[in-house]
Amino acid sequence: MDEQASSEPSDIVAIIVAAGSSSRMGPGGDKIWADLDGRPVLAYSLATLGATPGVTRIVVVASREWHAEIDEIARLGAAAPVTAVEGGARRRDSVAAGIDAAPDAAWYLVHDGARPLLTPALVARVVQAARRTGAAVPGVPVVDTIKRVRGTPDPQTRDAESIEETVDRTALRAVQTPQAFRGDLLRRAHAEVAADATDDASMLEALGIPVALVEGDRANLKVTTPADLVLARALLAERLSPAPAPALEARATAPERGR
Numbered sequence: 001m002d003e004q005a006s007s008e009p010s011d012i013v014a015i016i017v018a019a020g021s022s023s024r025m026g027p028g029g030d031k032i033w034a035d036l037d038g039r040p041v042l043a044y045s046l047a048t049l050g051a052t053p054g055v056t057r058i059v060v061v062a063s064r065e066w067h068a069e070i071d072e073i074a075r076l077g078a079a080a081p082v083t084a085v086e087g088g089a090r091r092r093d094s095v096a097a098g099i100d101a102a103p104d105a106a107w108y109l110v111h112d113g114a115r116p117l118l119t120p121a122l123v124a125r126v127v128q129a130a131r132r133t134g135a136a137v138p139g140v141p142v143v144d145t146i147k148r149v150r151g152t153p154d155p156q157t158r159d160a161e162s163i164e165e166t167v168d169r170t171a172l173r174a175v176q177t178p179q180a181f182r183g184d185l186l187r188r189a190h191a192e193v194a195a196d197a198t199d200d201a202s203m204l205e206a207l208g209i210p211v212a213l214v215e216g217d218r219a220n221l222k223v224t225t226p227a228d229l230v231l232a233r234a235l236l237a238e239r240l241s242p243a244p245a246p247a248l249e250a251r252a253t254a255p256e257r258g259r
Helices: 041-050 064-077 091-101 120-133 183-192 200-206 226-240 247-253
Strands: 012-018 055-062 082-085 107-112 135-141 146-150 162-167 173-175 179-182 212-215
Touching: 012 041, 012 091, 041 055, 041 064, 041 107, 041 120, 055 064, 055 091, 064 082, 082 091, 091 107, 091 183, 091 200, 107 120, 107 183, 120 135, 120 179, 120 212, 135 200, 179 183, 179 200, 183 200
Parallel strands: 012 055, 012 107, 055 082, 135 212
Antiparallel strands: 107 179, 135 173, 135 179, 146 162
């Protein structure tokens, strides 16, 4: 019998995908293990998801060479048990490996390990929406002007592309992770959808399964380049810095003019 969409999401397995090639980080760089305020990028997702109510287990999908390090940072900073498994050639293959490691989970939270700045509030929004609907993802409005182009760009100059049209961005959203799914729905999507996919929500969409969208967080950026890492450090420092004194208090102590 299918699990009901209204069931309490108490048996949640968090799957953290950390098996990417990190090619855009430059030679020798691995975004998951880059230093972010003295800790690896991956450590932040482990800590936040490990402390999420209802998460009973975390599966980290990563290259086998990193499993010992994953065990170490899990021991130091994750409240839920952590298992490391090897990833696949595609992102969807890596998520499938995470599902195989926990095939009976009532709920799954799928998260990109390269998004270290997720917050408990964001996770709670996604989980609560999935509880109501069966599947939910966070997203933010697209603020840049979007152009559809044609032509094949030259690898060096990229000047062979030409603009075909400007896309109406009103209904566009940039989707983030974590994404939450009722267990039977995600397992069905991976069993029945053969095409590649950049996220798991699109696999459910291909089967006509509704996916709710909740408010995302612009600070929940994905670290893919060295510039992203610089921005993540700045956002983390701002998050950890003490709040400034109220403006009214500052005005009250300022010297009066006109005397």
